[in-house]
Structures are given as structure tokens and as C-alpha cells.
Amino acid sequence: MLSIKNLHVKLEEEDKQILKGVDLEIEAGTVHAIMGPNGSGKSTLSYVLSGKDGYEVTEGAATLEGADVLEMEPEERAAAGLFLAFQYPVEIPGVGNMTFLRTAVNAQRKARGEEEMSASDFLKAVRARAKELKIDADMLKRPVNVGFSGGEKKRNEIMQMAMLEPKMCILDETDSGLDVDAMKLVSEGVNALRSEGRGFLVITHYQRLLDHIKPDVVHIMADGKIVKSGGPELALEVENNGYAGILAEVA
Amino acid sequence: MAEAATQMTATEARLDALSLPQGGWSEAARKDALARVHAMGLPDRRDEYWKYTRPETLVQPGAVPAALFDNDEAPIFGEMDRLNIVFVDGIFDAEASDDLSLEEVTIERLAETKSDIHWARDLYGVLEARGQDPVVRPLAALNTAFATDGVLIHVTGKPSKPINLTYHHRSETSDAVLHHVIRLDAGAEVTVLENGPAAARFNKCMEVDVADGAQFHHVRAQGRDHERRAATHLFARLGEQSTFKSFTLTANGVLTRNECVIELTGDDAVAHVAGACVGDGDFHHDDTVFITHDAVGCESRQVFKKVLRNGATGVFQGKILVKKDAQKTDGYQISQSLLLDDDSQFLAKPELEIYADDVACSHGSTSGAIDEDALFYLRSRGVREAQATDLLTLAFLAEAVEEIENEDLREEINGRLAAWLERHRG
Numbered sequence: 001m002l003s004i005k006n007l008h009v010k011l012e013e014e015d016k017q018i019l020k021g022v023d024l025e026i027e028a029g030t031v032h033a034i035m036g037p038n039g040s041g042k043s044t045l046s047y048v049l050s051g052k053d054g055y056e057v058t059e060g061a062a063t064l065e066g067a068d069v070l071e072m073e074p075e076e077r078a079a080a081g082l083f084l085a086f087q088y089p090v091e092i093p094g095v096g097n098m099t100f101l102r103t104a105v106n107a108q109r110k111a112r113g114e115e116e117m118s119a120s121d122f123l124k125a126v127r128a129r130a131k132e133l134k135i136d137a138d139m140l141k142r143p144v145n146v147g148f149s150g151g152e153k154k155r156n157e158i159m160q161m162a163m164l165e166p167k168m169c170i171l172d173e174t175d176s177g178l179d180v181d182a183m184k185l186v187s188e189g190v191n192a193l194r195s196e197g198r199g200f201l202v203i204t205h206y207q208r209l210l211d212h213i214k215p216d217v218v219h220i221m222a223d224g225k226i227v228k229s230g231g232p233e234l235a236l237e238v239e240n241n242g243y244a245g246i247l248a249e250v251a
Numbered sequence: 252m253a254e255a256a257t258q259m260t261a262t263e264a265r266l267d268a269l270s271l272p273q274g275g276w277s278e279a280a281r282k283d284a285l286a287r288v289h290a291m292g293l294p295d296r297r298d299e300y301w302k303y304t305r306p307e308t309l310v311q312p313g314a315v316p317a318a319l320f321d322n323d324e325a326p327i328f329g330e331m332d333r334l335n336i337v338f339v340d341g342i343f344d345a346e347a348s349d350d351l352s353l354e355e356v357t358i359e360r361l362a363e364t365k366s367d368i369h370w371a372r373d374l375y376g377v378l379e380a381r382g383q384d385p386v387v388r389p390l391a392a393l394n395t396a397f398a399t400d401g402v403l404i405h406v407t408g409k410p411s412k413p414i415n416l417t418y419h420h421r422s423e424t425s426d427a428v429l430h431h432v433i434r435l436d437a438g439a440e441v442t443v444l445e446n447g448p449a450a451a452r453f454n455k456c457m458e459v460d461v462a463d464g465a466q467f468h469h470v471r472a473q474g475r476d477h478e479r480r481a482a483t484h485l486f487a488r489l490g491e492q493s494t495f496k497s498f499t500l501t502a503n504g505v506l507t508r509n510e511c512v513i514e515l516t517g518d519d520a521v522a523h524v525a526g527a528c529v530g531d532g533d534f535h536h537d538d539t540v541f542i543t544h545d546a547v548g549c550e551s552r553q554v555f556k557k558v559l560r561n562g563a564t565g566v567f568q569g570k571i572l573v574k575k576d577a578q579k580t581d582g583y584q585i586s587q588s589l590l591l592d593d594d595s596q597f598l599a600k601p602e603l604e605i606y607a608d609d610v611a612c613s614h615g616s617t618s619g620a621i622d623e624d625a626l627f628y629l630r631s632r633g634v635r636e637a638q639a640t641d642l643l644t645l646a647f648l649a650e651a652v653e654e655i656e657n658e659d660l661r662e663e664i665n666g667r668l669a670a671w672l673e674r675h676r677g
Contacts, residue, residue, distance in 0.1 A: 103642065108633035
């Protein structure tokens with residue numbers, strides 16, 4: 001599904017290398033987790049994959065179902081099936097949540113040459129998803145993320161993911177700012193979307209999210225590279241020994 | 252001395268090109284207004300309130316020719332149930348206009364009024380004259396003196412539909428001077444719409460007297476002609492518990508100066524003035540607003556938003572004056588520009604002058620660019636960059652557009668803004 005080969009990325013503004021050769025293969029139907037200390041390049045990886053400005057790929061490649069995603073505009077990546085659940089979802093005053101969602105859903109459909117969703121089908125789908133994520137009608141009416149609590153913002157991200165039905169979902173520290181109940185709710189939302197045709201990349205500092213979203217593969221990232229990969233037990237090792245222990249071991 | 256002499260020479264040159272309409276009930280008011288013009292002189296760029304907008308082309312004897320604009324859109328407000336009154340280059344067009352009779356309102360033409368209309372005589376030029384202090388507005392006095400046409404609308408109840416003044420621009424050199432007077436009796440309610448570019452140069456004055464408990468709604472769309480010039484004045488006096496709400500959409504126009512002067516004279520009156528303007532390139536738009544609180548418990552809001560690109564210029568000069576006894580005043584003023592590139596500029600001069608001690612007044616003014624984080628967020632969800640930019644631009648304008656109470660009108664204005672943005676994508 002998502003194939004990353006020897007990816008090197010530096011900041012455009014300053015001559016600072018962030019990713020120093022990342023290799024990653026995520027097959028459809030699997031959940032991969034990336035863990036790592038602060039500054040290891042986890043969020044940069046998610047931004048580069050989704051097309052945020054300010055990064056320069058100096059070497060390597062990333063493809064989604066064989067297509068070069070790094071050559072695409074952010075909106076083209078979205079239409080191709082890539083979705084990033086933001087660590088810090090952006091507030092957009094003046095744009096209603098529903099308008100935003102409907103514009104996004106139909107923009108992607110249009111880009112793929114599909115028919116736009118009718119207003120009533122859209123409304124029905126949103127209501128069903130919102131109910132699952134305990135998002136009330138008022139939240140849907142408000143401007144995008146404006147006045148939302150941390151938990152509401154993350155639930156809103158998962159609702160967007162559910163509506164857009166991407167092939168490849170990247171969750172960037174979705175657990176940050178969530179209390180235990182909210183984490184459970186968000187995880188249930190993610191788990192409901194797990195399917196044979198869909199891949200997940202879950203970026204997190206902590207093992208606890210992975211108690212709820214059980215990964216198939218866990219990677220440890222440090223200093224711009226994946227230094228160790230393994231099964232879910234690797235996350236437990238991080239929890240017990242911290243990153244220092246693992247990093248010392250691979251050094 | 253030399254400056255004053257230059258100013259008076261320009262004033263005399265302008266006045267020489269005009270002749271005062273003789274006779275009729277408005278004659279005395281016109282003569283008074285002419286005396287005011289002589290005393291004040293026409294605007295000069297050294298005047299404090301003309302620092303940001305050059306008045307020369309509004310003052311000079313003839314209009315700068317303005318190419319006619321091929322408007323490919325259906326006329327705005329055209330689908331509404333309305334009473335439409337049409338002016339072509341400032342001249343009333345009876346053929347194109349609807350019959351002027353409507354229940355609970357009387358509508359007459361300024362130019363055709365032979366008999367003495369007492370209510371209009373008590374208003375014509377009166378609010379304009381009151382609005383000359385403390386800041387002079389010579390182009391409005393000029394208008395009162397020389398207006399060739401306009402409508403006199405006396406609202407006695409709640410007419411069933413809006414009155415729409417439509418202005419067509421058909422001659423490249425037209426120089427139109429229209430003056431409208433509107434009186435709402437106590438408890439009356441009316442919506443007045445205005446649309447169109449009117450002329451190569453348009454000087455328009457509207458005086459609105461809103462009696463106790465009356466409600467005046469005003470929505471205006473200034474036409475899309477690129478080369479037109481306009482100086483408009485809206486004077487209003489509000490009685491107790493009355494409401495005045497005015498919104499203006501301005502798209503294109505090489506020079507537009509919209510002045511609004513409101514006096515809150517009755518307790519618990521509400522005045523909202525809002526504007527959304529969009530300019531690309533050779534565009535200069537100036538909102539100059541003066542709101543005087545002279546009664547207890549009144550509310551005023553000024554909400555002005557400007558979207559500027561390719562060297563377009565926006566100006567905002569807004570003042571709230573709270574007199575000594577106007578306690579419990581609630582005043583709000585916001586002026587913001589969205590600069591879509593580095594070439595555009597926004598010049599703002601917010602002013603507060605408060606003599607009462609128990610008031611809440613806030614004001615703010617900002618200039619900014621499109622929020623890059625919001626843009627990326629939208630794009631990451633699949634919205635194309637141009638569409639995402641439009642969406643964020645409309646969101647920026649929303650606070651002004653939302654001042655329009657009527658949903659159909661609001662939608663119509665939003666539709667025009669969206670269409671304009673689509674045509675003027677970077």
C-alpha cells in the first residue's frame with residue numbers, strides 16, 4: 001500500500017536534515033506503529049507524506065499503490081487515498097464543519113471522477129458517523145474545530161477519516177491531549193475502520209494508545225531513521241525500558 | 252493661503268459647471284446647501300479625511316470617462332419580489348421601472364415633485380446639514396444643491412416587499428447626482444435595496460429618518476464596472492427603539508468612497524453598518540463612517556471587511572462618538588483586510604471619542620494574509636488550493652455578510668462574492 005524507500009528530508013528554510021533514510025512498507029490491512037523520542041522525525045514523516053510546505057526531499061521515494069505521492073499536490077494525495085489525522089487540528093473560523101466536510105468529500109469524489117454525494121446521503125452518513133463518535137449536532141454546526149476541546153478535535157479528525165474513507169491513514173499523535181475515555185472513543189473509531197483494503201500508520205510517543213489500536217508491526221524511530229522493527233511486544237519494551245535502553249541496544 | 256486658494260479655485264470650477272435647479276419646494280434647501288459648499292470648499296487632498304483617498308476626480312468639473320462593463324451575470328436581486336425603480340445614468344427610467352404604488356408607502360420622484368411635500372421639505376438636506384459637524388462632507392452638500400433626481404419614500408407601515416433602486420451605467424461620460432429621502436413613521440418597516448454602477452461618476456446621497464420603533468434595512472451592491480467612480484453618503488437619524496441596518500457589497504470600481512453618518516437620538520436604538528468589498532488591481536475603496544451616540548442604551552456595530560489583491564487599496568475611517576449623556580452605550584467597530592499579495596494595501600483610522608462614563612466600546616483593525624495552516628488543512632482533505640482559498644476568503648468576509656438579516660439576500664450576496672472570487676483567482 002504505502003512504500004517508503006530511503007527517504008531523506010531536510011527543512012527548506014535551514015540546512016537541517018530531519019529524515020536520514022527511512023524505509024517502510026505498509027501492506028493493505030495492516031496497522032504499523034512508529035514510536036520514538038521527541039525530535040526523531042516522526043511528525044516530519046507524516047507532514048512530508050501529506051505534502052506540507054517547508055520540507056525538501058533530498059533523496060528517496062514514497063509511493064502509494066505504486067504512485068509517486070511526493071510529486072502530488074496535497075489535495076491529489078488526499079484524492080489518491082492518503083489521510084493525515086493531525087496532531088494539532090486547525091481551527092477555521094467562518095467555515096462550518098458540515099460545509100467543510102461536504103466540500104472535502106465531494107472534492108475527492110470529483111477528483112476521482114466519481115459522482116458527488118447528494119445532500120441527503122451526505123447528511124445521513126455524517127449523522128451515523130457522528131453518533132458513533134459521540135459528536136453532537138451542535139459540534140457539526142460550529143466552525144471547523146473552533147471552540148472544540150482537545151478530545152473533540154481528535155474525534156472530529158476520526159469522523160473526517162470515516163467520511164473520506166481513505167486507503168492509507170496516518171495518525172499523528174492522535175493520543176496527545178486525550179483523556180482515557182476520549183482515547184477509548186477515538187480508538188474504537190479507528191478500529192471500526194480497520195479493513196483488508198486499508199493501511200494504518202500510527203505515530204505515538206506512548207504505548208497506551210497501542211493497547212486500544214493493536215498494531216501488527218511496531219517501528220522505533222530515532223534521529224531520522226527507523227532503528228528497530230518488531231511485533232507489538234516492542235511497544236511494551238519501550239514502555240518498560242524507555243527509548244534509552246533500545247537505542248543503546250541498536251547503537 | 253496658497254492651498255486654500257487652490258481649493259477654492261477647484262470648488263469654483265466645479266460649481267461653474269453646474270446650475271442650481273430653480274423653483275419647487277426644495278429650492279431653499281438647495282440654496283442653503285450651495286452656501287455650505289461655498290463655505291467649506293470641495294474636498295482637497297490636504298483635508299484630514301481625504302488623506303488616503305484622492306478627491307480630485309470626484310471634484311473636477313466633468314467625469315473621467317468610464318468604459319461600459321459587459322456584465323455577464325444576471326442582475327442581482329432580480330429574482331426577488333420587489334418594487335424596482337430604475338435609473339439610467341442618473342435619469343429615472345419610467346419604462347423599466349415598476350409602478351410606484353405600493354401599500355403602506357408613498358414613493359415620489361424628486362425631479363417631478365411640483366407640489367409641496369411637507370415631510371420631504373422637512374428632511375431634504377436636513378440630515379446632510381446635521382452631518383457636516385464636526386467633520387465636513389462637501390460632496391454631500393454639493394449633492395443636495397444639485398441633485399437632478401432621486402426618490403422620496405415615505406413609509407407609513409410595513410410594505411409587503413422591498414424597494415429596489417437599480418442603477419444602470421450606459422454612457423461612458425455620465426455624471427449622475429441622485430438624492431433620496433426616506434422617512435419611516437413610528438413602527439414602520441422597510442427594506443431598501445440598491446444595485447448597479449449608476450454612471451461613470453456617481454454622487455449619491457440618501458437621508459433616512461427612522462422614527463421611534465421603526466426598522467430600516469438596507470442592502471446595496473455596487474456594480475462591477477472597473478472604471479466607475481462613486482462618492483456616496485448615507486445619513487440616518489434614529490428614534491427610540493428603532494433599528495437601522497445597512498450592508499454594502501462592493502466589487503471592482505476604480506474609486507469608491509462610501510460615507511455613512513448615523514445619529515442615535517432615541518434611547519435603545521440599534522445601528523449596524525457593514526461592508527464587504529473585493530478588489531483586484533486598479534481598485535480603491537474607502538469606507539468612512541461616523542456614528543454619534545446621543546441617547547441612552549443604544550447599540551452600534553461597524554463591520555467592514557476588505558479582500559484586496561494586485562495592488563488594490565482599501566481605506567477605513569470609522570468613528571464612534573459617545574456624547575456625555577449617552578450612558579449604557581454599546582459600541583463595536585471592526586475593520587479587517589485580507590491581503591492576497593504583497594502589493595495591496597489597507598489604510599485604517601479607527602477613532603473613539605467618549606464623553607460618557609458608563610459605556611462599552613471596542614474596536615479593532617487588522618491586515619492579514621490567508622492562514623497557511625488552514626489552507627494546508629483544507630488541501631490535505633482533498634480541497635483544491637483555489638477552492639480552499641475561496642472558502643477561507645468567504646469565511647473572512649462572513650462576519651460582515653452575516654449582518655444581513657434576510658437569508659435570501661445573504662445567500663445572494665454570498666453567491667456574488669463566491670462568483671467574483673472564482674473569476675479573480677490568483
